[in-house]
Amino acid sequence: MKLEQVLDQIGSNRRFSEQITSWVRLPSRPAQYGEIPPLHMKLCSALHTRGIRKLYSHQAEAVHQVQSGKHVVIATPTASGKSLCYILPIIDRILQNPQSSALFLFPTKALAQDQRTKIGQWISSVGGGIASYTYDGDTPADSRRSIRHAGQIVITNPDMLHTGILPHHTKWVHLFENLDFIVIDELHSYRGVFGSHVANVLRRLQRIAAFYGSSPTFIASSATIANPRELAEGLTGRSFALVENSGAPTSKKHLLMYNPPVVNRELGIRRSAILEATEILHQLLANDVQTLAFARSRVQLEVLLSYLRQRLPNKVIRGYRGGYLPRQRREIERGLQTGEIRGVVATNALELGIDIGSLEASVLVGYPGTIASAIQQMGRAGRSDCPSVAILIASSRPLDQHLVTHPDYFFERSPEHALVHPRNLLIRVSHLKCAAFELPFTREEVCHDHEQQEILDYLAENRVLHASADRWHWMAEGFPAEEISLRSASTGNVVIIDRSEEKPSVIGEVDEFSAPMLVHEEAIYLHESTQYQVEHLDLKERKAYVRRVDVNYYTDATFAVETAVLEVFRGEQHRYSHRYFGEVRLSAQPTTFKKIRFNTHENLGWGRIPLPPQEMHTTAYWMTLQESLTNHFTDGEVESGLMGLRHLALEVAPLFLSCDRRDLYAVAQVRSPFTGQPTLFLCDAYPGGVGLGESLFTLEDQLLRTCIDVIENCICSDGCPSCVGVPSEVGAHAKALAFRMLDIVMGER
Amino acid sequence: MRSLRDRLQGIHRGARESPNPTNGPEQPHALPDGFEEVITDKGTAHVREQRCPSSSIDASAVRDVLPFLLPAEKAPYCVSDMLFLDLETTGLSRGVGTVPFLTGVAYQDGEGIVIRQFLLRDPAGEPAYLEIIAETIRERPYLVTFNGRSFDLPILDARYMLNRMARPKTRGHYDLLHPARRLWGALLASCRLSYLQEHLLYCSRDNDIPGSEIPGRYFDYLSGGPASVLDDVIAHNGLDLLAMVGLIARMAKPLQGEGHWHEHMALARAAADIGQPGASATQTERALKRAGDDVQYFQTLRLQADLHRRTGGRPAGVPTWMLMISLVEAGISVGSDTVLPYIQMAKFAEHDLGDHGRALAYTRRAIQRIHASNVRDMALLEELEHREGRLIGRLRRTFPAACRCSIEG
Numbered sequence A: 001m002k003l004e005q006v007l008d009q010i011g012s013n014r015r016f017s018e019q020i021t022s023w024v025r026l027p028s029r030p031a032q033y034g035e036i037p038p039l040h041m042k043l044c045s046a047l048h049t050r051g052i053r054k055l056y057s058h059q060a061e062a063v064h065q066v067q068s069g070k071h072v073v074i075a076t077p078t079a080s081g082k083s084l085c086y087i088l089p090i091i092d093r094i095l096q097n098p099q100s101s102a103l104f105l106f107p108t109k110a111l112a113q114d115q116r117t118k119i120g121q122w123i124s125s126v127g128g129g130i131a132s133y134t135y136d137g138d139t140p141a142d143s144r145r146s147i148r149h150a151g152q153i154v155i156t157n158p159d160m161l162h163t164g165i166l167p168h169h170t171k172w173v174h175l176f177e178n179l180d181f182i183v184i185d186e187l188h189s190y191r192g193v194f195g196s197h198v199a200n201v202l203r204r205l206q207r208i209a210a211f212y213g214s215s216p217t218f219i220a221s222s223a224t225i226a227n228p229r230e231l232a233e234g235l236t237g238r239s240f241a242l243v244e245n246s247g248a249p250t251s252k253k254h255l256l257m258y259n260p261p262v263v264n265r266e267l268g269i270r271r272s273a274i275l276e277a278t279e280i281l282h283q284l285l286a287n288d289v290q291t292l293a294f295a296r297s298r299v300q301l302e303v304l305l306s307y308l309r310q311r312l313p314n315k316v317i318r319g320y321r322g323g324y325l326p327r328q329r330r331e332i333e334r335g336l337q338t339g340e341i342r343g344v345v346a347t348n349a350l351e352l353g354i355d356i357g358s359l360e361a362s363v364l365v366g367y368p369g370t371i372a373s374a375i376q377q378m379g380r381a382g383r384s385d386c387p388s389v390a391i392l393i394a395s396s397r398p399l400d401q402h403l404v405t406h407p408d409y410f411f412e413r414s415p416e417h418a419l420v421h422p423r424n425l426l427i428r429v430s431h432l433k434c435a436a437f438e439l440p441f442t443r444e445e446v447c448h449d450h451e452q453q454e455i456l457d458y459l460a461e462n463r464v465l466h467a468s469a470d471r472w473h474w475m476a477e478g479f480p481a482e483e484i485s486l487r488s489a490s491t492g493n494v495v496i497i498d499r500s501e502e503k504p505s506v507i508g509e510v511d512e513f514s515a516p517m518l519v520h521e522e523a524i525y526l527h528e529s530t531q532y533q534v535e536h537l538d539l540k541e542r543k544a545y546v547r548r549v550d551v552n553y554y555t556d557a558t559f560a561v562e563t564a565v566l567e568v569f570r571g572e573q574h575r576y577s578h579r580y581f582g583e584v585r586l587s588a589q590p591t592t593f594k595k596i597r598f599n600t601h602e603n604l605g606w607g608r609i610p611l612p613p614q615e616m617h618t619t620a621y622w623m624t625l626q627e628s629l630t631n632h633f634t635d636g637e638v639e640s641g642l643m644g645l646r647h648l649a650l651e652v653a654p655l656f657l658s659c660d661r662r663d664l665y666a667v668a669q670v671r672s673p674f675t676g677q678p679t680l681f682l683c684d685a686y687p688g689g690v691g692l693g694e695s696l697f698t699l700e701d702q703l704l705r706t707c708i709d710v711i712e713n714c715i716c717s718d719g720c721p722s723c724v725g726v727p728s729e730v731g732a733h734a735k736a737l738a739f740r741m742l743d744i745v746m747g748e749r
Numbered sequence B: 001m002r003s004l005r006d007r008l009q010g011i012h013r014g015a016r017e018s019p020n021p022t023n024g025p026e027q028p029h030a031l032p033d034g035f036e037e038v039i040t041d042k043g044t045a046h047v048r049e050q051r052c053p054s055s056s057i058d059a060s061a062v063r064d065v066l067p068f069l070l071p072a073e074k075a076p077y078c079v080s081d082m083l084f085l086d087l088e089t090t091g092l093s094r095g096v097g098t099v100p101f102l103t104g105v106a107y108q109d110g111e112g113i114v115i116r117q118f119l120l121r122d123p124a125g126e127p128a129y130l131e132i133i134a135e136t137i138r139e140r141p142y143l144v145t146f147n148g149r150s151f152d153l154p155i156l157d158a159r160y161m162l163n164r165m166a167r168p169k170t171r172g173h174y175d176l177l178h179p180a181r182r183l184w185g186a187l188l189a190s191c192r193l194s195y196l197q198e199h200l201l202y203c204s205r206d207n208d209i210p211g212s213e214i215p216g217r218y219f220d221y222l223s224g225g226p227a228s229v230l231d232d233v234i235a236h237n238g239l240d241l242l243a244m245v246g247l248i249a250r251m252a253k254p255l256q257g258e259g260h261w262h263e264h265m266a267l268a269r270a271a272a273d274i275g276q277p278g279a280s281a282t283q284t285e286r287a288l289k290r291a292g293d294d295v296q297y298f299q300t301l302r303l304q305a306d307l308h309r310r311t312g313g314r315p316a317g318v319p320t321w322m323l324m325i326s327l328v329e330a331g332i333s334v335g336s337d338t339v340l341p342y343i344q345m346a347k348f349a350e351h352d353l354g355d356h357g358r359a360l361a362y363t364r365r366a367i368q369r370i371h372a373s374n375v376r377d378m379a380l381l382e383e384l385e386h387r388e389g390r391l392i393g394r395l396r397r398t399f400p401a402a403c404r405c406s407i408e409g
C-alpha cells in the first residue's frame, strides 16, 4: 500500500484520529538554484561528471561568501547538501595552491569517519593528489608522522585538537603555516560546557595559526537553531555571514503530533507513549511502510523491538544501539536500500549526521530533548521524491505536552538558543594555562584585556607561569591539556568507572557539585543510551563505580537546594515582578532518591542519600513576586503557587536553551533573604555558568508565556507531573494559583 | 561584590603557595657557581666550563662497537667531533611547554674531556641560550645522547621552532639507549642511565638528586630562590654526561673477551644483522664459554647453528643440530624450542639428502616432543603433521608396497 493510503487509514480510524492533536501537510517544494561560482577546471569537470550542472541557491551563496573571504555559517535543514558548501571552496583552493591546508572538526569520531569517505570521493573525482587524513585517538603512531608532514586536509575532533595537536604545534608546522580553512561541522553540538571549552580551544587554535602567519577562514554548518550566527561568533570570536535559506528541494511531508489517550483525567495520566508507539508502528510496518523509530533509551528500544518482532514475525526489523561499528552501520544501510530491512528502532545515537539512508516514515517515541534533535530525527524520513511522514508521540513530560500542540516549532523558527560562555572563569583559566604552555603570552597581546592580564598575573604569583619583562611563560611541570576534559566540567570531577567488564573502564565524568545527586549509590546513570547502576561513590577519591544494568526505571534525587545572591549583573523592575541576572552561591544537600518507572512515572521505591552538602558559585536568573501581586494571596497560596511554578519552569526552560533539565537547578524561596520577596531562581548547574542564566533573563517573557500555555492545556484538574507537579507535593491548588500569578505578571507586559 | 582575585582563589584550590617572591622579574637572578656570561648575536648566555683531564673518549671503542650497535649512523672522522648532550627540563611531557633549562654537553680536546653547561637564567633569555647551543652543535655535529631520539632532540627542536630559529644541523646521532637495552635489557633490572652508571661503571650516585625534584629546583630559582638550589641539578647533569662517555667504553668490553653471556649474544646477533659472520662467530664462541646453564648453552647453539646455516647453507648447521638433539635426548632441560633441531634435520634430510624416510623419522620425533611437552604450539603441530602427511605421500609413490608397514608403524 502507498504511504498516503496508509495514512488515510490511520486518519480514519477513530482509535488513532482522536489522539492526533495536529496534522500538518507540508507541500513539496522545487529546488532553487544558483550559478556555480568560478572554480578550478578539474572541479568543474568533476561536478559535470556527477551530473551537477547547478548548485542549490544556498550552496552557491555559501561558496561565494567563502571565496570573498568571509567566515560563513550555513544553517539549513538536514540533507540539504551542506557538506558541499565547504568541500567545494576548499578543494578549489588546494587545486589552485597545493600548499594550502584545511582542518576539519567533527564532534565525534564516527562522524569524522563518515565524512572522510565523502571527502575522499571528491578528491578522487578531481584526479587525486590531495592528501586527507583522519587524526584521532585511533590513528596509529607510525602514520601520525606522515599526517603531520603531508596532510593537506586533516580531519579531527576538538578533543584531539586540544590534547594532541595544539600542545605539539611545532610538529604541525606544515599545517599551521598554510592553514586557510577551518571547518566546524555540527556547530550546534558545541553548546553549554562543551561549547564553552571548544570556544577556548578555537581561540588557542587561532593564536597558534597567527604565530605561523596564517589567518584561516571558518566555515561552519549547523542544524536549525534560533541563533546560528551568534553561536558561531561566540565560538570563534569572529564575525560571520549567515546562509540559512535552503534551495534544496523537499518532497511532500506529513507531520503528525500524537498525544496518547487519557487514562485518568483528574491525575493527568495518559497511556504510555511506548504502548501507543507499538500500535502506530504496527500499522505502518504491517502495510509495508519502511520506518525508522527513535526510542529514548536502550531499554525502550529493546521493549519496542521485541514487541514488534512478536507481532510481525515476517518483517525484518533491526535495532540500532549506540557505538555501532561502520561495518554494522553499512550492513543496516544496505539492508534498507535493498528493502530487505523494513524497520529500524534506534536510540539517539543515530541522530548525529550519520547517514543510514532514507525512509518513508520516522516515528519519535517521546520528545528527544531538543528541537534540533527532533528535527534531525524527523528529517530521517523523506529524502527522495516520495511523500513521507514524521510522527511525534508525546510522553507525559510538560514539554512533550506543550510541543504536541505546537507543531510549528518544527518547521517554522526554532525557539532554541545554543549558548556558550567562553569567559566562564573556571574554563577560561584552564585554557589560558594551555595557551601559555603552547606559546608564551606577550604583554602586547593582552593589553586590551584587563581580565586576562589579571588572570595571568595571578597564575604567575602562584608559580604556574613565570613573568619576565614582556611575557608570561609556562613554568610548571605537567601537561595542562591533559588535566581538562572538554566534555565535562571542572577540575576535581568525579570519574565514572564501569566495572561490568573484567577490565574496568572510565565512561564519563560528573562535576563534584552534581555527583551526590547524579551518582549516589543505587542511582541509575545513563550513558550513550545504556543504563548503569552506581555501586559505590567515593567522594574523597572522586570515583563512582558503576555496573551495566537493564532496568525499567530511572532515579531522581531529591535535594534541599539553597541559594544566596552574591552579585547582581542585570535587573529589570516591573509592577508585579522583578527579574535579575547575577551570581549566586548554590548549596545542595541531597536527601533521598526515588526510583521512577519509565513512561508511567510510577514510583517504584526510594532510598536515602547519606552524603554531605555541596557548594558552588554560579550564575542565575531569578524572578521576585512583588507585594502588589502577593497582596492578592495568602502566604500559603503564595508558597503553593511558587512551588508549582518552580516545577513547571524547570521543565519548560530547556525549550529555549537547547539544554537538558539537569543543566539547571530551580530554587523557590518564599521569602528570600536577599530580595525579601517570594523568589524563583533558575541556576546554571555548572560552576561560573555557561550562559543559561543570562539567556533566561532575556527570554523571560517567552518562558512565562509558555508556562501559561502548558497550564492552560493540561487536562488534569489540580496539577500533575505534566504541568505544575502533583498536589501532594506542591499543594492542592497549585495549578490554579500558579496560573493566576503568571496571568497577573504577564497581564501588564 | 567579589573581585576577580577572590573568584580566582575560589576556583584555584590546591595551587602551590608562593614562597616570598623577593626577587621580582626585573632583577636578574644570581648565577650558580662557575657560570659566566657569554655574548652571542642574540644576547647574553650563561655558561660554565669544567675540565676532566683524567677522562677521555675511548676511541677504539667508538670505532669497534658502535658500528655493530648503531649501524645506521654515520661515524665521525674523529672522536673530537663527538658531542655528548643531555638536557635537564621542567617536566617529562613532550609538549612544547617543556623547557630545557640546563643543557650540558661534553666533548674531547687535546687535554681530555670538557664539560660545558648552559643555563637558561631567565625564560626571556632563551634566544641567546639556544644560539650558543646551536654554535656548539655546529662545531661538533656528531651527537651522543641517552634517549635523545625521543626526548632531548624533539624538545630542543620545539624550542628552536618556538623562537623561530633554525635548528642546528647534525651529521650523526648515537642514541645509546637502544644499544644499552640490547646489551643489558635482560641482564639488569633497569636501563636508566644512572642505574647503568652505578651497576656497570661502579660509580656511586648516592648523593644524586632524584629526577622528580629537578623541575621544582628551577622553579624555586626563578621565583627568587638562591642560586645554590641548582647546584645539585648541575652536578647531576655533569654525571649523566660522564656516564655516557663511560658507557661507550663499557659497551666495547665484551669485544675484548670479557663479557656476560647476554652481552656476547647481543653482539653476535648485531654482527650477524649487519652481515659480519666472522665477528658473530667469535661472539658465539665466547657466549658458549660464558653460558650460565643448559638453557643458555642450548640457546647459544641455536644461534650458532643459525649463523652456520646462513653462511654455509643447511649442511653447515648439521653438526650443531645433532649436538642439540643429543642434549634434548639426554633429558637435559633446555627450555623452549626443543623441536627446532629436529625440524631443521628433517629439512636437511628431505631437501639436501633426498632421504624421505629419514626426514619422516625426524618429523615424527618432533611431533612426539610436542605431545610430550606441556606447552603445545598448535600451529606448529599442524604444520608438522602436514609435513608428515606429505612425506608419507612421497614415500608411497616411491615404494608402493615395500615400505607400507614401516611407514604406518
Ligand SMILES: [Zn+2]
Binding pocket: A268, A714, A715, A716, A717, A719, A720, A721, A722, A723, A724
Ligand atoms: Zn497537569
